[in-house]
Amino acid sequence: MVVEWIESVREEVSVTQAYAWIGVTRATYYRWKAALASKGEDPIVGKISELCREHKFRYGYRKITALLRREHKVNHKRVQRIMQCEGTQCRVRVKKRKPTGQPSYIAEHLLKREFKADAPMQKLVTDITYLPFGGRMLYLSSILDLFNGEVVAYSIADKQDTAFVLETLHQLPSLPGTILHSDQGSVYTSQAYQEAIKGKGITMSMSRKGTPADNAPIESFHSTLKSETFYLEDLTCTTTAIVVQTVRDYITYYNSIRIQTKLNNLSPVHFRQLAA
Structure with missing residues (x-):
């Protein structure tokens, strides 16, 4: 569809401008174009597509x-190349590998699923979620205040490394006595992150292994964000720029406009302002 559309507007705009508009790289466009041109010449292409659909895209190129x-x-190798060009690769989520070696630091589970706070910035939770909706995989790191459910810091990047979560953490002021809860991901247990936590006077808390419910509020926020934007507005296959802007716009809306029943039908920012 992309190739056919670009070919249809070639008399009006340049090919470079056309594939830039829809967020497709030059290499990807010409690879798809070459694959389209070769479809009628190679019966193997049709057979591969047939097998992939028959098995509901559960099989990789080896099977x-x-x-x-x-x-x-x-x-x-030929099968792998054809599947890449046709977009018929295995769509089953790859299992995460367990990290090798020992993490630098594991904190106690101090939060103990007590998700209520008496004052702003008393208890915070943080996590990373995938944003697989654009031209490349992006990640969202966010920190949520349990007092009013407000997103007090967030970052978007294409790598989920320690620098990524540090960028989010650095948006917070010094917070002596504050608890920050996370899972036991390697970015949170790293020495650099723990040093930054101590520098802000924050006390770290961590979920037990294999218990995402220990960090339910931030998991719920990330799920709500995706449900109320990308899935609701059918933006599951769009450009990287639109993904970033959608997340930024939603977090502004979530904090300042979207009311919550548990906050007496106020937005998080309005609830905090009244509490002050």
């Missing part, structure tokens, strides 16, 4: 190659 070899002599 598809094994099925093809029952009837055809074919190289696995």
Whole structure:
């Protein structure tokens, strides 16, 4: 569809401008164009697409190659290349590998699922979520205040490393006595992050392994963000720039406008202002 649309507007705009508009790189466009041109010449392409759909995109190129070899002599690299060009790769989420070695620091589970706070910036929770809706994978790191559910800091990046979560943390002022809760991800247990936490006077709390409910408020916020933007507005396949802007706009809306029943039908910012 992308190739056909770009070809249809070539008399009005340049190809470079056209694929820039829809967030497709030059290499991707010409790869898709070449694949489209070769479809009618290679019967293997159709067979691969048929097998991928038959198995509901559960198979990677190795298993598809094994099925093809029952009837055809074919190289696995060729199958992999065709599947990449056709966009028929395995769509099953890859299992996360357990990190090797020991983390620098594991904090106690101090929060103990007590998700209520008596004052702003008393208890904070943080986490990272995937944003797989644009031209490349993005990640959102956010920090939520349990007093009113307000997002007090966030960052968006294409790498989920320690520098990424530090960028979010650095948005907070010094907070002696504040508890910040996270999971046991390597970015949070790293020495650099723990030193930054201590520098702000914050006390770290961490979930037990395999218990996402220990950090339920931030998990819920990330789920709500995706449900009320990307899924509701059918933005599950868009440009990277639109993904970033959508998240920024929603967090502003969530903090300042969106009312919450538990806050007496006030927005988080309005609730905090009245409490002050």
